[in-house]
Amino acid sequence: xxxxxxxxxxxxxxxxxxxxxxxxxxxxxxxxxxxxxxxxxxxxxxxxxxxxxxxxxxxxxxxxxxxxxxxxxxxxxxxxxxxxxxxxxxxxxxxxxxxxxxxxxxxxxxxxxxxxxxxxxxxxxxxxxxxxxxxxxxxxxxxxxxxxxxxxxxxxxxxxxxxxxxxxxxxxxxxxxxxxxxxxxxxxxxxxxxxxxxxxxxxxxxxxxxxxxxxxxxxxxxxxxxxxxxxxxxxxxxxxxxxxxxxxxxxxxxxxxxxxxxxxxxxxxxxxxxxxxxxxxxxxxxxxxxxxxxxxxxxxxxxxxxxxxxxxxxxxxxxxxxxxxxxxxxxxxxxxxxxxxxxxxxxxxxxxxxxxxxxxxxxxxxxxxxxxxxxxxxxxxxxxxxxxxxxxxxxx
Numbered sequence: 001x002x003x004x005x006x007x008x009x010x011x012x013x014x015x016x017x018x019x020x021x022x023x024x025x026x027x028x029x030x031x032x033x034x035x036x037x038x039x040x041x042x043x044x045x046x047x048x049x050x051x052x053x054x055x056x057x058x059x060x061x062x063x064x065x066x067x068x069x070x071x072x073x074x075x076x077x078x079x080x081x082x083x084x085x086x087x088x089x090x091x092x093x094x095x096x097x098x099x100x101x102x103x104x105x106x107x108x109x110x111x112x113x114x115x116x117x118x119x120x121x122x123x124x125x126x127x128x129x130x131x132x133x134x135x136x137x138x139x140x141x142x143x144x145x146x147x148x149x150x151x152x153x154x155x156x157x158x159x160x161x162x163x164x165x166x167x168x169x170x171x172x173x174x175x176x177x178x179x180x181x182x183x184x185x186x187x188x189x190x191x192x193x194x195x196x197x198x199x200x201x202x203x204x205x206x207x208x209x210x211x212x213x214x215x216x217x218x219x220x221x222x223x224x225x226x227x228x229x230x231x232x233x234x235x236x237x238x239x240x241x242x243x244x245x246x247x248x249x250x251x252x253x254x255x256x257x258x259x260x261x262x263x264x265x266x267x268x269x270x271x272x273x274x275x276x277x278x279x280x281x282x283x284x285x286x287x288x289x290x291x292x293x294x295x296x297x298x299x300x301x302x303x304x305x306x307x308x309x310x311x312x313x314x315x316x317x318x319x320x321x322x323x324x325x326x327x328x329x330x331x332x333x334x335x336x337x338x339x340x341x342x343x344x345x346x347x348x349x350x351x352x353x354x355x356x357x358x359x360x361x362x363x364x365x366x367x368x369x370x371x372x373x374x375x376x377x378x379x380x381x382x383x384x385x386x387x388x389x390x391x392x393x394x395x396x
Contacts, residue, residue, distance in 0.1 A: 002370040003391050004032035006107065006342070009063045009089040011377030013050035017096045020050065025102050029391040032103030034165060034372060035093055037062050037155070038113070039081055041178060048384075049377030057081040059135075060115035064090035070154040076123070076147055078154075079115050091159060098160040105163035105283070106155050110148055110270075111137045112168040112176055125171070126199040128220035133195060135177045139170060139297065140201040140262045148266070149273050156278040163281035164274050165311065170263045170296035171197060190227055190235040192295060193220050205262065211254045219248050239295055256294060263297035264306075271306045283340065286310035288317065288325040290332040300332060309338035311372060315349040319358030326366040338369035345386040346379055353386050360390045 005024060012020055024030045039062075044055040061081035065088040071077035083089075094104050117124045117134040123144050125136040137144045152164055168176070173195040175186055186194070198217045206213035227235045237243060245253035267284065274280050284307040287293055290300045303310065310333060314322055329339055341363050343356065350356045363371055371394060373387050 001364070001368070001394050002031045002103075002340075003029070003394055004034050004103065004105065004370065004372050005030050005376060005387070006034040006036065006372050006374045007376040008036050008044065008046065008049075008055075008378070009093045010044065010052070010055050010083060011046060011049045012093060014087075014089075014092055016050055017093060018100065021097045021102055022100045025100050028388050029395055030102065032105065032162070033097050034105040034107055035063070035090060036107045037064065037090065038107075038109045039063070040109075044378070046377035048379060048381055055083060057083050058115045060109075060113040060117075062090075064088055064155075064159070066151075067154050067158055070150045071147075074143065074147060074150065076116060076120055076143065078151055079119075094159045094161065103162045104160055105165055105281075106159065106161055107165045107167060108148075108152060108155070109167050110169040110266075111139055111144070111172055113137055114177075116147075124199075125195065125197040127194055127196060127224075128198055128217045129224060133174055136172050136174075136195070138197050138199050138201060139266050140197070140205055140259075141199065142201065145266055145269060149269050152270055153273045153277075156274055156280050161280055163283055163308075164270075165283040165285070166267070166270060167285045169267060169284060170298050171195070171259055172296060184228075185231075187235050188239050189237050190224075192239055193224055193227070193235070196220055202259075202262075206255060206258055209254065209258055211258060212248075212251045213255065216248050216251050216255050219252075239292070241291070241294055256297075259297040260294060260299040260302075264299045264302040267298075267302065267306050275308070281308040283307065283309040283311050286312045286329065288312050288314070288329070290329055304333050304337050307337055309340050309369065311340040311342055313342040314359055314363075315342070315344045315374075317359070319355060319362055322359055322362040323366055326362070326368060330366075340370040340372060341368050342372045342374055343390070344374045345383045345390065346375060353389075356386050357389060357393065360393050364394055 038060050039057045042059050047053055062078040065080055066078045097104050114135040121132045123137050123141050125133040125138050173191045175191050203213055223234050226232045271282050274282050293300050343359055345356050
């Protein structure tokens with residue numbers, strides 16, 4: 001079983017990277033290291049980073065210097081973090097990790113990008129009310145698709161990567177934004193309705209398919225306007241395929257299938273660049289409940305065909321509930337694609353060390369193909385012991 005550690009480049013100091021990576025590989029027993037490419041928030045508290053505990057940066061800014069030739073003809077390119085200065089931290093980290101024998105991967109956030117969305121609102125999701133959701137990029141937008149394809153091309157050609165981990169792929173929800181403030185109780189259904197895209201590109205694709213997209217948009221608009229007055233029956237409904245596909249006399253089903261085709265074709269575009277052209281592995285973020293993937297536009301059958309591995313996040317899942325989720329993913333995806341699990345050795349997500357190690361045992365018993373352990377500089381030092389114990393348990 002492969003065990004990799006997911007980290008920020010900001011966890012490490014340039015002059016001690018090599019020795020730290022050697023320790024992670026030789027003493028901790030890790031097989032690989034995974035670098036988060038985009039800043040997930042404006043402030044990172046890294047109490048055990050090798051230099052600097054507080055890191056302020058624009059959300060969505062990247063930890064590498066883009067090669068401009070990859071973005072020729074586009075009016076956008078990745079925005080380097082202010083923390084980079086004139087350095088290229090991702091290059092330094094990936095090369096030094098590779099030198100000590102670690103497998104190296106990069107975590108690419110696809111359709112969540114506040115910094116690009118603010119600079120280019122025309123690339124973002126436009127909901128049924130006409131509002132732009134600036135932190136969410138629309139996967140149907142041809143510029144977004146080209147931008148993502150070129151960014152992964154930039155990464156796989158200029159950095160010694162073995163794999164790319166694709167996250168936040170699809171039609172995401174409003175509540176993805178961690179700083180959202182509202183007095184509304186946003187149920188999953190209300191969140192779903194607020195976040196559906198009806199931009200010109202989604203509209204055009206629907207029209208070409210003969211979908212009555214304006215009818216669908218007006219239905220969603222009316223529901224939202226009612227929801228802003230008082231809770232509605234639809235907003236309280238569970239997000240279940242059998243119910244939602246029948247709305248608007250079947251037009252909702254056509255729209256959902258259209259979105260799944262859009263996201264599947266975007267995934268195929270990225271796989272073409274990462275794997276077919278450059279022979280790197282593709283890992284894609286999945287869900288503990290695969291049947292829910294339609295909600296963000298992911299077709300689980302296409303996912304099985306295109307990805308090398310599916311990663312599911314087990315944070316906050318009690319150890320005794322984890323095996324059924326993993327078994328369900330195995331039943332849906334079979335052995336055609338690897339199953340990886342993300343675990344978080346932090347009291348923020350699990351109550352204590354024993355609960356974390358129980359999750360680890362569940363992964364071993366279910367014979368998952370790989371485990372991604374999340375955190376390094378962001379953790380307490382005592383939690384590093386949890387990681388070492390987890391690796392030992394998984395490798396025994």
